[in-house]
Amino acid sequence: MGLSAALETGARPAAAKTAEEFALIREAQAGDRMAFEELVRRHDREVLRLAQSLMRTTEDARDAYQESFLRAYRNIARFRFECSFYTWLYRIVTNVCLDQMRRRMSRPEDQAPASERDGAESDFFDRQPQVAAHANPERNLLGSEIGDHIAAAMKHLSPRERMVFEMKHYHGLRLRAIGEMLGTTEETVKNSLFRATRKLRTDLAAIL
Amino acid sequence: MSGEAQLRASDPIGASVTRESAEMGEACKAMPERLVLYAAGELEDSEGREVRAHTRECAACAAGLAGEERLVELVESGGAMPPAADLLASCRARLSDSLDQEESGRIAKWLARFFGPGNLGWRPVVSAALLIIVGFTAGRVAPWRHMAKGGTGIVHGSAGIPVAAGNLAIQGADVAGITWTPADDNVPPNVQVRLEAKEPVLVQGTVNNDQVKDVLLSILRDSGRYRPDVRLQSVELLKPRCGDGDVRLAMCEVLRTDRNPAVRLKALEALRGVHPTAGIEQTLLQTLHGDSNPGVRVEAVNSLTSLVNNGATLASADDMQILRESMMRDPNNYVRLQSAAIIQGMQISARNPRQVSSHAEPQH
Numbered sequence: 001m002g003l004s005a006a007l008e009t010g011a012r013p014a015a016a017k018t019a020e021e022f023a024l025i026r027e028a029q030a031g032d033r034m035a036f037e038e039l040v041r042r043h044d045r046e047v048l049r050l051a052q053s054l055m056r057t058t059e060d061a062r063d064a065y066q067e068s069f070l071r072a073y074r075n076i077a078r079f080r081f082e083c084s085f086y087t088w089l090y091r092i093v094t095n096v097c098l099d100q101m102r103r104r105m106s107r108p109e110d111q112a113p114a115s116e117r118d119g120a121e122s123d124f125f126d127r128q129p130q131v132a133a134h135a136n137p138e139r140n141l142l143g144s145e146i147g148d149h150i151a152a153a154m155k156h157l158s159p160r161e162r163m164v165f166e167m168k169h170y171h172g173l174r175l176r177a178i179g180e181m182l183g184t185t186e187e188t189v190k191n192s193l194f195r196a197t198r199k200l201r202t203d204l205a206a207i208l
Numbered sequence: 209m210s211g212e213a214q215l216r217a218s219d220p221i222g223a224s225v226t227r228e229s230a231e232m233g234e235a236c237k238a239m240p241e242r243l244v245l246y247a248a249g250e251l252e253d254s255e256g257r258e259v260r261a262h263t264r265e266c267a268a269c270a271a272g273l274a275g276e277e278r279l280v281e282l283v284e285s286g287g288a289m290p291p292a293a294d295l296l297a298s299c300r301a302r303l304s305d306s307l308d309q310e311e312s313g314r315i316a317k318w319l320a321r322f323f324g325p326g327n328l329g330w331r332p333v334v335s336a337a338l339l340i341i342v343g344f345t346a347g348r349v350a351p352w353r354h355m356a357k358g359g360t361g362i363v364h365g366s367a368g369i370p371v372a373a374g375n376l377a378i379q380g381a382d383v384a385g386i387t388w389t390p391a392d393d394n395v396p397p398n399v400q401v402r403l404e405a406k407e408p409v410l411v412q413g414t415v416n417n418d419q420v421k422d423v424l425l426s427i428l429r430d431s432g433r434y435r436p437d438v439r440l441q442s443v444e445l446l447k448p449r450c451g452d453g454d455v456r457l458a459m460c461e462v463l464r465t466d467r468n469p470a471v472r473l474k475a476l477e478a479l480r481g482v483h484p485t486a487g488i489e490q491t492l493l494q495t496l497h498g499d500s501n502p503g504v505r506v507e508a509v510n511s512l513t514s515l516v517n518n519g520a521t522l523a524s525a526d527d528m529q530i531l532r533e534s535m536m537r538d539p540n541n542y543v544r545l546q547s548a549a550i551i552q553g554m555q556i557s558a559r560n561p562r563q564v565s566s567h568a569e570p571q572h
Contacts, residue, residue: 070303175250
């Protein structure tokens with residue numbers, strides 16, 4: 001897709017974008033690889049952001065991204081247009097991340113060795129600086145200190161509590177949508193959010 | 209204010225909530241959960257009004273709401289940042305590689321299903337005809353193809369007993385050396401790969417031989433085990449087979465992960481002229497953005513220039529972001545200039561789609 005086309009897409013109303021997306025899904029269901037890759041490009045930034053916030057390491061986030069889109073590719077024929085593609089995709093991502101988080105919790109020794117590698121042996125991608133378009137050193141420093149506290153507190157949450165809390169507050173999703181993605185009721189999601197909040201308020205009392 | 213009242217005012221719904229619940233009024237009892245939902249923006253308007261009215265009257269719940277809102281503000285300020293462009297590019301490149309493999313797997317599965325025993329049983333006449341055609345074709349074509357593909361592809365153990373090449377990688381054999389004999393023009397050289405397994409093994413043939421190709425690929429895929437000269441030779445020998453999907457994927461992986469810049473440069477050279485795929489484009493962008501070696505980045509930007517001149521579009525927001533960062537921040541002047549030229553070329557072609565391949569001359 002050209003730059004001008006991409007800009008036009010960004011300005012289109014939501015209904016037109018949904019119709020266009022459904023057309024892409026149908027093409028992908030018919031085996032059009034390019035259509036699927038276009039769907040990936042539309043959603044993968046948010047998918048990776050979710051995976052990064054849920055997984056402990058960049059390597060785990062990358063694995064979750066990979067596994068989620070491969071599952072979407074294998075199962076796209078089963079997409080029935082009963083919900084948005086975004087909801088369907090997030091359901092896959094959350095399942096992948098939950099599986100991975102549970103595995104990590106049950107086998108804490110099964111960690112990616114990325115942080116233990118020395119410079120000579122480190123992976124190409126791990127050597128790269130994390131450059132974001134909005135990079136701001138002061139904000140990053142403050143953010144990283146707060147982020148450390150939050151990350152430590154998050155470890156005390158169960159995988160489901162953590163996922164609900166992050167999807168709500170980091171990704172701005174409605175609880176009903178989170179319930180749909182996690183295959184549970186809104187009431188259960190509310191309870192998870194409430195429990196997560198209580199734990200976090202206790203753990204972060206010093207900086208609140 | 210008493211100590212308990214202070215505690216209630218500072219944290220009415222936290223750890224102290226159970227202890228204090230007896231003292232709360234009926235309205236206060238329902239508040240903890242509602243405050244969480246209110247701070248999360250999940251209450252209906254009418255419920256929100258009730259919460260605001262209650263917190264105006266009740267200092268403890270007002271403090272609880274303030275605590276909830278501070279928590280939300282804190283986590284959202286220190287929370288999830290958008291993923292870095294280079295990480296996103298690397299994920300896309302890896303996914304593209306995997307989708308290539310998925311596609312070839314699908315074709316294989318379809319063939320297996322069609323030619324499987326169940327189908328042969330269902331369609332005896334068609335199956336018999338197909339078998340005759342396939343058998344005839346194989347009989348006519350296979351000997352010719354076998355010769356054209358690099359001769360016999362000898363794989364022998366020390367005692368002269370043939371060894372299955374596919375098992376060599378599994379055995380984790382070390383490579384003692386690779387030698388090749390140049391042949392006539394347009395004929396690939398004869399390659400000999402000596403492997404040190406439990407018993408020495410010699411794999412021999414041209415690179416068109418699949419067994420030779422598999423051994424060379426296994427060297428590239430497990431690059432940490434082999435010396436740079438062995439990896440370099442493997443890339444060089446596989447260069448003519450870059451049209452093959454497996455080889456292309458291995459070259460991209462080498463470009464992304466090999467520790468030796470000479471090997472990465474050789475992989476770049478091998479990928480030049482190959483029909484560009486999304487995986488190759490993303491790998492080149494990733495190399496341009498993140499490779500520590502200026503020479504590799506120079507070659508990566510040259511390859512990208514060549515792709516753009518041949519009509520490739522790198523105009524997604526993420527592609528442009530990587531190019532812009534190279535243009536602004538790369539320590540190498542040439543890389544910055546070439547990145548700028550690619551961006552300029554993309555902008556011109558976006559305005560004049562018909563002139564896609566007629567501009568963006570490389571700047572030297």
